[in-house]
Amino acid sequence: xxxKLKFTIDGVEVQAEHGQTILDAADAAGIYIxxxxxxxxxxPIGSCRICTVVVNGRPQAACVQPAAEGMVVENxxxxxxxxxxxxxxxxxxEGNHFCMFCEKSGNCELQAMxxxxxxxxxxxxxxxxxxxxxxxxxDVMMDYNRCILCTRCVRAxxxxxxxxxxxxxxxxxxxxxxxxxxxxxxxxxxxxxxxxADPTICPVGCIIKKRVGFEVPIGERKFDHEPIGSxxxxx
Amino acid sequence: MLKEAKIKKICxxxxxxxxxxxxxxxxxxxxFGYVPPKYYDLIAREANTHRVEVQSVVSFYTFLSDxxxxxxxxxxxxxIIDKMAGADExxxxxxxxxxxxxxxxxxxxxxxLEWTACIGMSDQAPAALANDTVLTxxxxxxxxxxxxxxxxxxxxxxxxxxxxxxxxxxxxIQTMVQNNICERxxxxxxxxxxxxxxxxxxxxxxEEVIEDVKNSGLRxxxxxxxxxxxxxxxxxxxxxxxxYILCNADEGEPGTFKDRxxxxxxxxxxFEGMTVAAFAIGAQTGIVYxxxxxxxxxxxxxxxxxxxxxxxxxxxxxxxxxxFNFDIRIQMGAGAYICGEESSLISSCxxxxxxxxxxxxxxxxxxxxVAPTAVNNVESYCCATRVMDKGVDxxxxxxxxxxxxxxxxxxxxxxxxxxxYELPFGVTVNELLKKVGAEDAAAxxxxxxxxxxxxxxxxxxxxxxxxxxxxxxxMVFNKQRDxxxxxxxxxxxFAEEDCGYCVPCRVGNVLLLNRLKQIRNxxxxxxxxxxxxxxxxxxxxxxxxxxxxxSPNPILSTLENFRxxxxxxxxxxxxxxxxxxxxxxxMEQANEVTGRQSVLFHA
Numbered sequence: 018x019x020x021k022l023k024f025t026i027d028g029v030e031v032q033a034e035h036g037q038t039i040l041d042a043a044d045a046a047g048i049y050i051x052x053x054x055x056x057x058x059x060x061p062i063g064s065c066r067i068c069t070v071v072v073n074g075r076p077q078a079a080c081v082q083p084a085a086e087g088m089v090v091e092n093x094x095x096x097x098x099x100x101x102x103x104x105x106x107x108x109x110x111e112g113n114h115f116c117m118f119c120e121k122s123g124n125c126e127l128q129a130m131x132x133x134x135x136x137x138x139x140x141x142x143x144x145x146x147x148x149x150x151x152x153x154x155x156d157v158m159m160d161y162n163r164c165i166l167c168t169r170c171v172r173a174x175x176x177x178x179x180x181x182x183x184x185x186x187x188x189x190x191x192x193x194x195x196x197x198x199x200x201x202x203x204x205x206x207x208x209x210x211x212x213x214a215d216p217t218i219c220p221v222g223c224i225i226k227k228r229v230g231f232e233v234p235i236g237e238r239k240f241d242h243e244p245i246g247s248x249x250x251x252x
Numbered sequence: 253m254l255k256e257a258k259i260k261k262i263c264x265x266x267x268x269x270x271x272x273x274x275x276x277x278x279x280x281x282x283x284f285g286y287v288p289p290k291y292y293d294l295i296a297r298e299a300n301t302h303r304v305e306v307q308s309v310v311s312f313y314t315f316l317s318d319x320x321x322x323x324x325x326x327x328x329x330x331x332i333i334d335k336m337a338g339a340d341e342x343x344x345x346x347x348x349x350x351x352x353x354x355x356x357x358x359x360x361x362x363x364x365l366e367w368t369a370c371i372g373m374s375d376q377a378p379a380a381l382a383n384d385t386v387l388t389x390x391x392x393x394x395x396x397x398x399x400x401x402x403x404x405x406x407x408x409x410x411x412x413x414x415x416x417x418x419x420x421x422x423x424x425i426q427t428m429v430q431n432n433i434c435e436r437x438x439x440x441x442x443x444x445x446x447x448x449x450x451x452x453x454x455x456x457x458x459e460e461v462i463e464d465v466k467n468s469g470l471r472x473x474x475x476x477x478x479x480x481x482x483x484x485x486x487x488x489x490x491x492x493x494x495x496y497i498l499c500n501a502d503e504g505e506p507g508t509f510k511d512r513x514x515x516x517x518x519x520x521x522x523f524e525g526m527t528v529a530a531f532a533i534g535a536q537t538g539i540v541y542x543x544x545x546x547x548x549x550x551x552x553x554x555x556x557x558x559x560x561x562x563x564x565x566x567x568x569x570x571x572x573x574x575x576f577n578f579d580i581r582i583q584m585g586a587g588a589y590i591c592g593e594e595s596s597l598i599s600s601c602x603x604x605x606x607x608x609x610x611x612x613x614x615x616x617x618x619x620x621x622v623a624p625t626a627v628n629n630v631e632s633y634c635c636a637t638r639v640m641d642k643g644v645d646x647x648x649x650x651x652x653x654x655x656x657x658x659x660x661x662x663x664x665x666x667x668x669x670x671x672x673y674e675l676p677f678g679v680t681v682n683e684l685l686k687k688v689g690a691e692d693a694a695a696x697x698x699x700x701x702x703x704x705x706x707x708x709x710x711x712x713x714x715x716x717x718x719x720x721x722x723x724x725x726x727m728v729f730n731k732q733r734d735x736x737x738x739x740x741x742x743x744x745x746f747a748e749e750d751c752g753y754c755v756p757c758r759v760g761n762v763l764l765l766n767r768l769k770q771i772r773n774x775x776x777x778x779x780x781x782x783x784x785x786x787x788x789x790x791x792x793x794x795x796x797x798x799x800x801x802x803s804p805n806p807i808l809s810t811l812e813n814f815r816x817x818x819x820x821x822x823x824x825x826x827x828x829x830x831x832x833x834x835x836x837x838x839m840e841q842a843n844e845v846t847g848r849q850s851v852l853f854h855a
Contacts, residue, residue: 103790107759184304186311192752197304
């Protein structure tokens with residue numbers, strides 16, 4: 018078995034370790050494949066589908082698809098750009114996202130992704146669903162209006178904190194993140210220092226810490242400086 | 253206290269095993285009429301898991317509930333075929349008789365009314381389930397008698413005064429369901445020698461059995477059509493001590509009811525096929541995943557399994573063959589179409605919600621309990637048994653070159669003879685329409701909602717994997733039918749049944765459905781056709797599993813084959829205003845708050 022396997026992304030030859038996903042191999046090669054539910058510290062689950070690439074003619078989520086010798090991957094194509102834009106639009110209209118007064122603005126990966134794709138308004142009609150806000154926990158609050166169901170909190174709690182604070186409940190359009198407590202987040206064993214509550218785990222403004230809002234002013238936040246994906250593209 | 257003891261006992265019966273959560277919560281549901289959230293902690297503790305995991309399972313399946321339901325739950329089938337047969341009138345009669353609306357429970361806690369997705373009785377629609385008892389050919393006139401009888405005795409079996417044909421009248425089934433077998437072919441419904449296939453198989457080596465199944469050209473009957481022998485070979489060759497044989501008896505595609513008849517009339521053929529697979533693959537455990545709607549068949553199937561155990565056809569040293577050990581258990585589903593997807597089915601067997609999994613790894617490598625697992629459809633196992641008995645050439649000589657054997661079709665809708673037809677692959681739609689008595693058909697839905705709707709100019713096409721594939725569902729529509737209504741019903745179904753795991757399917761289906769409703773409400777514009785087509789294609793292309801990859805088909809195939817049903821109702825947008833936006837409707841809330849009408853916008 019050769020040390021590394023080789024494949025191409027948009028015609029550029031890329032190397033990968035055996036067992037490495039397309040996404041990880043692309044990251045290492047300085048090629049950015051947009052993603053939202055994937056996080057470097059968590060097992061990938063392929064739910065947002067933003068990282069979908071065409072592998073030998075078939076769409077596959079790059080975050081879960083292992084790289085294979087000789088595979089031909091299409092990433093930055095007009096077709097994939099359009100479909101990713103569609104998915105971002107879908108995430109905006111299925112929730113209630115009001116960037117102008119959201120604490121996460123500037124640090125929000127969904128917002129940053131929309132900017133990267135040049136989206137100013139979603140093409141689909143907003144669904145304005147009724148969502149809850151859970152402020153029962155002393156140090157952390159959840160605003161379900163902003164949740165995109167990426168389950169990064171679910172995985173962080175299980176994989177990084179050794180707990181089980183969150184889990185998906187319901188199904189279809191009514192699916193949501195449930196908490197492992199009698200009624201609300203305050204009934205769980207979530208600690209403010211858990212990775213699951215860390216602002217880099219929740220990509221949007223759903224899980225936020227109390228009493229630290231706007232510590233960094235708008236304009237000086239992560240994606241105010243450079244577009245999402247820049248670190249990867251800089252290599 | 254008593255309740256807690258009962259719950260503990262149920263958990264214990266399933267070994268306090270987290271992976272048997274489906275059985276645990278099903279039993280609790282049966283015992284209490286719901287799964288009380290106040291006992292989630294107790295269930296979690298007993299089964300060694302977390303309360304949110306219990307909630308996660310209960311909230312996923314439609315036959316499980318966290319709110320108390322009536323002692324008798326009447327679930328009326330809402331698929332389009334039942335609606336065409338008068339389900340709405342039957343529903344109105346139930347509502348009148350019980351004084352509650354659908355989705356409600358009577359104050360005395362005796363009855364609940366619910367709509368449910370296709371229960372596999374489209375040939376005897378309208379149909380309903382009263383708990384596990386199937387009620388067929390309902391009419392509004394029958395409803396008062398039904399309710400009266402149930403009020404007298406709260407046991408839905410009292411409604412079965414006359415049993416259906418064949419095994420439907422078996423002591424352990426006792427259902428009014430009819431088989432409606434209209435045509436028997438030589439593979440599945442003709443005469444056959446019991447156990448001949450299994451006995452011939454064990455004379456061979458497992459490799460030879462796999463080679464035979466491969467060479468027969470047998471392809472999976474669930475719809476996708478993967479070569480069964482190849483699947484078995486992958487599973488056999490995958491590393492691992494424990495291997496599993498799973499049987500997909502979760503036929504949930506609306507209009508499909510052929511496995512119902514196989515399970516009723518050919519259960520031995522199914523179990524025999526699983527046993528052959530176990531021999532070929534080297535598996536010791538088999539699971540039949542039986543959809544909740546077919547719970548009425550469970551006792552009968554358990555009895556067949558017991559009989560097979562007693563006859564040495566299951567258990568240790570099967571047929572006297574040293575070291576050939578295999579047994580089968582039945583896993584009940586709880587109402588989720590997605591569980592017909594093999595990775596969802598596996599998750600459900602493991603006691604979890606039925607979210608599909610990523611592939612790779614494929615089930616053949618890491619399936620049930622992360623062990624190599626072969627998942628096949630009920631009909632596929634029956635076919636495999638017959639291949640063993642009658643030989644490769646016999647089987648591959650039936651049907652077409654790429655689609656060997658016969659296909660069991662379940663035909664329903666606007667035809668004179670709805671029911672089961674076993675026909676060789678390659679039969680044309682015209683030939684089929686003649687058999688079922690529907691030569692004036694205006695449209696045929698082949699393969700259920702996830703398949704395609706074809707128009708009369710395509711009726712010379714052939715039912716086969718290479719042309720018109722179907723898991724069995726054939727729905728016929730005459731020219732009086734409003735096909736947009738059919739499309740809407742199908743999209744409602746998908747929006748109801750998608751698991752919500754991935755974005756395109758969760759959101760795409762709802763957006764498609766909403767736009768379709770607007771069009772049907774006369775608010776459609778010409779551009780909407782383009783919107784539907786683009787959104788449909790995006791949903792198909794980006795979705796994670798087969799559900800979202802096929803759910804836009806009702807829209808996409810009618811846009812292609814029945815374009816006039818759209819062009820007739822949409823209008824050109826000449827005003828430049830958004831037609832879907834109703835300013836008066838939008839003002840209603842403001843009017844209510846202010847207590848007056850808008851000066852600018854009023855009726």
